[in-house]
């Protein structure tokens with residue numbers, strides 16, 4: 001029996017789970033098809049080294065690259081009712097959830113974190129497309145509300161990275177209710193006078209595009225990201241017409257006034273720092289050697305209350321007498 005479990009079974013498994021084997025060492029670029037060394041790709045923030053195609057990146061990896069010294073604390077999200085509709089397609093909804101959790105190592109389709117970028121305190125939320133297509137369910141709604149509340153509490157901007165196939169059908173109408181809920185969360189930020197920046201990544205579609213992903217003060221997209229409500233295939237079938245080249249892609253939308261910027265992933269951090277500091281009326285970011293914040297200290301003070309005030313006084317632009 002040992003021979004079967006130690007030798008035959010791994011061989012059979014390796015035949016059937018070919019997807020897993022190259023993932024450890026090699027990644028195939030879905031755009032140009034070149035085989036890329038896995039470590040090289042992750043060091044390059046999951047951007048293809050030969051054609052610059054932006055592949056999906058997990059929220060945790062994105063945050064590690066975004067925050068100063070890769071240090072951030074996660075913001076807790078209230079747990080919604082599990083499977084309220086007892087939904088079942090080919091599989092039961094809780095089974096699908098467990099499979100997604102196993103595959104991604106994450107609890108749900110959105111991760112909220114707090115930390116500093118370029119020594120500027122921010123709250124970030126990122127959607128995980130590999131977790132059930134990043135679908136917007138009650139948890140994602142709760143996550144956005146938790147992120148907005150934390151941003152208001154700590155008087156810091158909110159940066160949201162969207163990636164979703166739309167609403168989570170397993171939660172039916174309850175997932176659609178997240179559209180008005182998240183809209184109210186965004187309103188909270190606007191009332192508090194805090195910037196809300198949306199980074200649209202490939203793909204951002206459906207109800208997500210119809211709510212919080214399109215309500216930012218600034219909309220930045222990653223190159224060639226598909227951003228739409230209904231996909232190009234559905235539109236083509238409905239209107240029976242050929243759509244123009246690059247339709248609903250980031251560059252096309254920038255040309256047609258739907259976006260403010262299209263930014264390469266490697267420049268995203270610097271750009272976000274510049275935008276956030278401008279909108280918060282802080283001085284320009286310090287370029288050069290910033291020592292990484294002490295992880296223990298950074299985790300101990302999640303709110304970071306005094307940091308923005310000291311720097312805000314420098315430009316002395318604020319209280320202009322009438």
Ligand SMILES: [Zn+2]
Pocket residue numbers: 029030031032033034048049050051052053
């Ligand atoms: Zn490529």
